[in-house]
Amino acid sequence: MANSFSWFSDTWLKMKTSLFKNKDDSSIPLDQVSRFYQSELYQSLDAEIKSAFYDGPLGGLDSRIIERKDLAFLNTSHQLWENGRNISCAIYGEKGTGLSTLINLFLNDLKQRNKTYKQINFIKRLSDEHDVIDAFCKQLNISMPEYKLDSFIDQLNDLPPMVIAVDDLHYLVQRTMSAQKVINCISTIILASRGHHFWLFAAEEQSWRRLCYGYQFDSLISDQHHVSNFTDKQIHELLIKRFSYAGFNSINDVSLETLSPDKGTLQEISKRSKGCIELGLFYCLSHLTHGTKPKSIFLRTPQDIDTSALKKLTQNELFTLAEICVHGQLSPKEHAKVFRTHDNESKMILEHLRVLGILDQIEEPSHNQAYKLKLIISAVVIRYLISMNYLY
Amino acid sequence: MDNQLFSQFVELFSLTKVLSIALTLIITWLVLKGIHWVIQSLVNYNPKYRIQLSQTYPVIRIILWVICLSYVVLGIIHPPEAVIYASLGSLGLALGLASQDAIRNLVAGIMMAVSPRFKIGDMVKVGEYYGEVISLDLSTTKLRTFDDSLITVPNGDILKTPISNANNGELNELVAIDLHLPVNIPIDQLKNIALNAAKCSHYVFLRKPITATVFPVFERNFYYHLTVKAYVLDVRLERSMATDVAERIIESLQEQGLLADSVFDIQPRLEQAVDITSPNP
Numbered sequence: 174m175a176n177s178f179s180w181f182s183d184t185w186l187k188m189k190t191s192l193f194k195n196k197d198d199s200s201i202p203l204d205q206v207s208r209f210y211q212s213e214l215y216q217s218l219d220a221e222i223k224s225a226f227y228d229g230p231l232g233g234l235d236s237r238i239i240e241r242k243d244l245a246f247l248n249t250s251h252q253l254w255e256n257g258r259n260i261s262c263a264i265y266g267e268k269g270t271g272l273s274t275l276i277n278l279f280l281n282d283l284k285q286r287n288k289t290y291k292q293i294n295f296i297k298r299l300s301d302e303h304d305v306i307d308a309f310c311k312q313l314n315i316s317m318p319e320y321k322l323d324s325f326i327d328q329l330n331d332l333p334p335m336v337i338a339v340d341d342l343h344y345l346v347q348r349t350m351s352a353q354k355v356i357n358c359i360s361t362i363i364l365a366s367r368g369h370h371f372w373l374f375a376a377e378e379q380s381w382r383r384l385c386y387g388y389q390f391d392s393l394i395s396d397q398h399h400v401s402n403f404t405d406k407q408i409h410e411l412l413i414k415r416f417s418y419a420g421f422n423s424i425n426d427v428s429l430e431t432l433s434p435d436k437g438t439l440q441e442i443s444k445r446s447k448g449c450i451e452l453g454l455f456y457c458l459s460h461l462t463h464g465t466k467p468k469s470i471f472l473r474t475p476q477d478i479d480t481s482a483l484k485k486l487t488q489n490e491l492f493t494l495a496e497i498c499v500h501g502q503l504s505p506k507e508h509a510k511v512f513r514t515h516d517n518e519s520k521m522i523l524e525h526l527r528v529l530g531i532l533d534q535i536e537e538p539s540h541n542q543a544y545k546l547k548l549i550i551s552a553v554v555i556r557y558l559i560s561m562n563y564l565y
Numbered sequence: 566m567d568n569q570l571f572s573q574f575v576e577l578f579s580l581t582k583v584l585s586i587a588l589t590l591i592i593t594w595l596v597l598k599g600i601h602w603v604i605q606s607l608v609n610y611n612p613k614y615r616i617q618l619s620q621t622y623p624v625i626r627i628i629l630w631v632i633c634l635s636y637v638v639l640g641i642i643h644p645p646e647a648v649i650y651a652s653l654g655s656l657g658l659a660l661g662l663a664s665q666d667a668i669r670n671l672v673a674g675i676m677m678a679v680s681p682r683f684k685i686g687d688m689v690k691v692g693e694y695y696g697e698v699i700s701l702d703l704s705t706t707k708l709r710t711f712d713d714s715l716i717t718v719p720n721g722d723i724l725k726t727p728i729s730n731a732n733n734g735e736l737n738e739l740v741a742i743d744l745h746l747p748v749n750i751p752i753d754q755l756k757n758i759a760l761n762a763a764k765c766s767h768y769v770f771l772r773k774p775i776t777a778t779v780f781p782v783f784e785r786n787f788y789y790h791l792t793v794k795a796y797v798l799d800v801r802l803e804r805s806m807a808t809d810v811a812e813r814i815i816e817s818l819q820e821q822g823l824l825a826d827s828v829f830d831i832q833p834r835l836e837q838a839v840d841i842t843s844p845n846p
Contacts, residue, residue: 350761352764353757561612561613
C-alpha cells in the first residue's frame with residue numbers, strides 16, 4: 174500500500190513538474206541532445222575540455238566504472254569451471270554499462286595468468302545453421318571441408334579447454350521464422366561442449382530478455398549476472414575525475430575535493446543522467462560556462478529532456494524503435510523481414526527516425542547499412558518505450 | 566394549514582439555500598472534472614497502468630456525489646425529521662413506480678463500482694457485443710467494439726448477464742487464433758511453424774506462454790483445426806496480432822510448399838483459369 178502510494182505521488186510530482194513548467198525555458202528537445210556533438214556550442218568549447226569529456230577511456234583513468242562484484246562473479250564462475258563444474262555464464266546490462274570493458278578486463282586477467290581463451294565477435298546477424306558454424310569456425314580457427322554440426326562439435330571438443338567469450342549476442346536475436354533454427358544450433362553446440370569449455374556470453378539487457386522470453390536461452394546458462402547501471406554517486410565521481418583531468422579545480426566556486434555527492438548542480442546532473450554516462454557528459458558540456466577565477470567553472474542547473482518528439486511517433490515507429498533496442502541494430506532489409514513490409518517502406522521509417530535524431534546510420538562490419546539507437550539518448554528512449562509497454 | 570406548509574417550504578428553500586446548493590453542486594462537478602483530468606494525465610504519462618488508473622474514477626465519482634448530496638440534504642436544506650421521512654417515503658414510492666429501470670440501473674451501477682466485474686479498459690463480452698470498456702457511468706456502461714461502434718449497455722442488464730472478461734485488469738490478453746488447414750500438412754511441422762510465427766509477431770507478449778494445438782475435424786471432408794494461443798501486448802492490438810500471426814503462418818506454409826493445393830492457393834489458380842480461357846495467345 175505504501176509502495177503504491179509512493180509510486181502514485183512520485184508519478185504525480187514528476188507529471189506535475191513536466192506539465193506546469195514552460196517547456197521553452199526548462200527543457201532541452203531530444204534532437205538537441207542527440208546532435209549536441211555536431212552543434213556550434215560543442216565546437217566552440219576549449220580543446221582541453223573536449224579531450225577530457227570525450228566518450229571513451231580517459232588517459233590513466235577508466236571511463237567505465239567496473240564494480241568489483243561484477244569481475245568477482247566472472248572469476249568465481251571461472252574458478253568453479255576449472256574445478257570441474259559444468260558452468261557457463263552470461264552477463265547482461267543496459268546499453269553503455271561497460272559489458273565489453275568487463276569482458277576485456279576478465280580476458281586480460283586470464284592472459285596474465287596464461288589461460289587459454291577466445292573472444293568471438295559476430296559481424297552479422299546469423300540466419301541459419303551454416304552462418305553459426307561459419308562464424309564459430311572462423312573465430313576459433315577450425316577448418317572444415319563441409320559445415321556439419323556434428324563434426325563441428327567434435328572438432329570443438331578436440332580443442333584444449335578454454336574460455337569462449339561471445340560478445341554482441343544481439344546478433345542472435347531476430348524476429349523471423351529462422352530464429353528458432355539458429356538458437357537450436359547454438360544450444361546444441363553449448364550443451365555438447367559446456368563441460369569442456371567455459372562459455373561466457375554478454376548481451377544488452379533488452380536482447381537478453383528477448384532471448385530468454387522467446388527462446389529460453391537462460392536454460393542453457395548455469396549462472397547469469399546483471400551488471401547494474403551506474404549509480405548517481407558513481408557518475409558524480411566520474412564527472413569530477415573528468416573536470417580534474419581537464420585542469421579545473423572548482424565548480425560553482427566549490428573546490429572539487431570538497432564537492433558533496435548529495436547536493437549541488439553536479440549531483441543534479443548525476444541524478445538526471447539516469448545511469449547513462451553519455452548523458453552526464455552531455456549535461457556537463459552543454460551547461461558549463463567559465464568561472465571568473467582561473468581554473469574554475471560554472472555549471473548551470475540542468476534542464477529536463479523534452480520527450481515530446483517521441484510522443485509524436487506513430488505506432489509503427491515505436492515498434493521499430495523497440496525492435497532496434499532488442500536487435501541492437503536493424504538494416505532496412507532486416508526491418509522489412511521483421512515487420513513484413515516492403516524494403517522502401519522500411520527505409521522510409523528508419524530514415525524518418527534518423528532525421529528526427531533518434532537513430533544513427535552505421536556501416537556494419539559486413540558492409541551493410543544499418544540503423545541503431547543513438548547512445549546518448551538510449552536511456553531516455555528505452556525508459557520511454559518501457560513506460561509505453563513496447564518493451565518489457 | 567396550507568399557508569403553514571408553504572411557509573415551511575419557502576423556509577427550506579430560501580434563496581441563500583438554493584444558491585448554496587447550486588454552489589455545492591458546481592464545486593463537486595468541478596472537483597470531479599479536476600480529478601478526471603488528473604487521472605487522464607496520469608494515464609497519458611504512464612499508459613502501462615491505463616486500466617488500473619482509469620478504474621479509480623467511477624468509484625471516486627460515486628463517493629463524491631454521495632458526500633455532496635448528503636451535505637446538500639443534511640447540511641444545507643436541513644429539513645425537520647418529519648419532512649425527511651415523509652419526503653423519503655413519497656420520493657421512494659414515486660421513483661419506484663415511475664422509474665423502476667432507471668433506479669435498477671443506478672443501484673446496479675453503485676454495486677458495480679463497489680464490487681467491479683470489470684474495469685475501464687478491459688475487453689469484455691456482454692451478450693453478443695465484444696469490445697473495450699470505455700466508461701462506467703452510474704446507470705450505463707459503454708463499450709467500443711473493433712468496428713468502432715459505441716455500445717451502451719444498461720448496468721441492470723450487466724448484472725443479469727454472464728460477462729466474459731478477456732484480460733481482467735491486465736494490459737495483455739490471451740488471444741486464440743483459429744485456422745482451418747488441409748490434412749496433408751505434417752502436424753509437427755504445422756505446430757512448429759505456428760509457434761515460430763507467434764514468436765515473430767511484434768504484437769505478441771513473449772513473457773507469457775505460447776501454445777499451438779491441432780485437432781482433426783470432419784465436416785464434409787477432413788481438415789485440421791489449428792489453434793494458436795498467445796498473449797497480445799495490449800488489448801487494443803488484439804485484431805492486429807491475430808491477423809499478423811495468421812498471415813505469417815500462411816506465408817510460411819506457402820513458402821515451404823505445404824499449401825500448394827489448398828484453398829489459400831486459389832488466387833494463382835484463378836489467374837491460371839483466366840489465362841486458359843483468355844482468347845489472346
